[in-house]
Amino acid sequence: MTASPTPKTPISIYDTTLRDGSQGEGVSFSLQDKLNIAVRLAEIGIEFVEGGYPLSNEKDVAFFEQIRKFDMGKTKVCAFGMTRRRSMKAEDDPGMKALVAAQTPCCTLVGKTWDYHVTEVLRATLDENLDMIGESGAFLAKHSELIYDAEHFFDGYRANPEYAIKTLRAAAMGGAKWLVLCDTNGGSLPEQIAEITRAAREGLADFDVEFGIHCHNDSELAVANSLASVDAGATQVQGTINGIGERCGNVDLIAIIANLSLKKPDYEVLGGRSLTSLTELSRFVYETANLQWRNNQPFVGQSAFAHKGGMHVHAINKAASTYEHIDPALVGNERRILVSELSGRSNIEAIAGKHNLADDKELMNQILAEVVRLENQGYQFESATASFDLLIKRVSGKFKPHFETIKYRIVAGDRDVENNVAFAEAIIKLKVGDTMWFDAAEGHGPVNALDAGLRKALTGAYPQLSEISLIDYKVRVVDSASGTAASIRVNIESTDGKETWGTIGVSDNIIEASWKALVDSVEYKLHKEAAG
């Protein structure tokens, strides 16, 4: 007879990307964005999705109306609101009414813990605040599952522990099923979080409630603080995807889910599901929020499993798992070997391997020298792998250009009043074999016109170029200290529906940098087909 394993403690994940996350600088979601994100969160099995603050704006009201049409599986949508106003019955309070009108299976009520905030911000007495918490909770608990978020709990507890516990007891008496301790200012340390979580549980020992933790990252400790609270007995973690949120952000649920699932064998998250869609979810939220990816983000960043140092890359080829804290496939990410002047021969060889060139030492030296020369101009081949493929072909004499640029020119200027567009036109002259092609195209802006003109001029010779479309276009000022005269690095991501590829161009002129990246994109597609 074998001993049965200790059962894992389930930890609920509560996502507030759509409410607290939208407080982040530069973040604003449309209604459709919010619906799309909510559905994705349900798909990966997140238990609670906070959709918004229905009292605060019409967009959130519309969200709660529309989300009811979607199948959210076991995921509970939550509406967020504050305790009732000081001198008003709960049933008359506009915030309470808005919460009930949202018709969600769950409501999240936030209330004040910190005595100073009660008297100075709310202008209420300490007892009035307890009534506001208890009565608001009792009113809402008749309609839905109730989560109570104790704002400033850790600061409030340090200031007046007795009163802080009283606020939690008022919420529990009101019918809250969950008491969530918020480190609203993000200033606490893990040992403080653990100690105060334990104190809160002791103070509520006579109630049948569960505890949650809500951390902000102001001390760069949000993940550690949340895990410390879980180890002290919390069974719900509130946060946002990618840690977006006000100031330094909320805790990143990506890191919470991955750490709890992959590193803490005592706990279970997302019902034990696979995490292979975490990377995709992270990037989907960045794209929807129009935020740049955080390349070095733990677990899901593009660089999270990228290896650059020559010594490491050499060893990784021998024993990958001992150079990576987890298998990147577990979270849907992948290993990348980067090209760089620091990387030395073993990196170049790892990439050149697929070209069957790795045994040619002389060629490897030439490639390395070319990489260094271009890096000094501002090139970075790390995400421009198609341009790097072409570089290897060029250096090894295997590059056969499919066309020759004779000239290109763009004209652009102010808004054409009649058509209400700021005009941009490109004129392109190319040579394919002995044939000259001359064409022109209009576009939204000069780069769009160049792209259209280049492919239009080549369509006669290479009709398959109509399959290409640009999916991303990035501009980086390489030396931003010297203003508009600085070097410009353009990265383009293209797709033909089957594959996506990245190319790069660098120049002191954005038009020329864009042209180089566009030409590489087209050449990559044509070489790919010639090889296939």
Next chain:
Amino acid sequence: MTASPTPKTPISIYDTTLRDGSQGEGVSFSLQDKLNIAVRLAEIGIEFVEGGYPLSNEKDVAFFEQIRKFDMGKTKVCAFGMTRRRSMKAEDDPGMKALVAAQTPCCTLVGKTWDYHVTEVLRATLDENLDMIGESGAFLAKHSELIYDAEHFFDGYRANPEYAIKTLRAAAMGGAKWLVLCDTNGGSLPEQIAEITRAAREGLADFDVEFGIHCHNDSELAVANSLASVDAGATQVQGTINGIGERCGNVDLIAIIANLSLKKPDYEVLGGRSLTSLTELSRFVYETANLQWRNNQPFVGQSAFAHKGGMHVHAINKAASTYEHIDPALVGNERRILVSELSGRSNIEAIAGKHNLADDKELMNQILAEVVRLENQGYQFESATASFDLLIKRVSGKFKPHFETIKYRIVAGDRDVENNVAFAEAIIKLKVGDTMWFDAAEGHGPVNALDAGLRKALTGAYPQLSEISLIDYKVRVVDSASGTAASIRVNIESTDGKETWGTIGVSDNIIEASWKALVDSVEYKLHKEAAG
């Protein structure tokens, strides 16, 4: 008689931005960059500055030659290298020779802890590796202070604790003054770091050595892990400014210094100096590394003390300190009140206050409506405060344009072979009062030409515009999912030597977006002078 306070334990800060940091994706430092950063690190009082790996490249050799000419105060420059090769005497090993040739007051030697890596990567026996550590250390300790970095210490200890301790003992017998435990793969949890740090100290109790900690952020726990090791007895923390480094980066020394100094009263860092230059140091390193600032970076990010939510801003005006975990001035940062559709009236009022408009409710409504309208087009006024100033003036009828745009046009194209420039020309027609001004300018790229042309055309009417220069130019594709036809947001930072200001322009055409931001920059300057 009062009890004297417990003396604080000094914690040494060891910076490896110039070596481990330069392994980060997208990071490459020139020799001059490295010298500039090293001098800054010495200025703020960092004890150890690792300059590079002299065996690996010529740039690092040159760094050690040149840094000797600078006054580094009490800061010790360190050269980094690996243990000697397997079958070679330390004094004959090229790496050892390169370290001695660097003539630094301190050398950092890295060696293998993990038995698997010894046999599979080094292809040495376990005893050979101990000899390599001990003999390399003994050789170097004759020349300089010796720090021993135990690579993969935590993974190695978990695999074979006895052998891991033996490697540290070999280094201590070799004369290492510091034994630094490295979580090379970044996969450990704080409780593991604390426990293994204590085990290492116990295993070396008979040696007079100090311990250090070197963490990577792969689990988003690098700060917590480093602090846990300090609480377990480590007295040196290795990391990089802004946490730059391979994969997810090294631990961010900014957060380490701020947390130890401001939140952990038992410890002293940087000899107790003020931290008011931390924010400037962080930004200096980003600029030098040509990396984008991490806006939500704890302590020093632009958003770290930025308040957007209307409820918060209302309360912050009452009691700032209870909404911020530290006073931003302590780390040289500042509070910012953001303009946003979410922020509501109290944010707009806080900013409009300086215009003495806050009492005009009707006007406040109009400003808010205009902000929402423009935000829907892709504007963000958060860092474009000069454009927001002009917006308030426009809505309140106080904006008097200093000129009228009649037309602008740019022509740009391929490289002029004769002069080796990709040409760009701007033609500008403006009206000032009743006078028409028509001018043209060349530039490096279309935006540079537009900027030159605009100011050239206005110089006759407003000679003071010659004081302006652009210090930064940023392009953001607002909806990157649709390629080059997406909306383009241009942010420009301008200066007249006395003040710097940010302006913004949005359009589907980069030329038009740039024009709008340039026009706002010039109008802001002219309005400022008219008011002054």
